[in-house]
Amino acid sequence: MKKIYLILTLSGFLFLTSCYTTRTAGNSGKVPPGQAKKGTSSKSAKPFAPGQQKKN
Helix, strand or coil: HHHHHHHHHHHHHHHHHHHCCCCCCCCCCCCCHHHHHHHHCCCCCCCHHHHHCCCC
């Protein structure tokens, strides 16, 4: 009986700990254009916005 209880306890513990997932921020590492402008002390955020960059 003790072996069955031990097996059930261990399997339940493994089942519960295997379901853990980590989540990160959606835009980790990306800085909004306005914040990038502040960091470089620029007057315009236009060069930092992805839709406002000139195509070569």
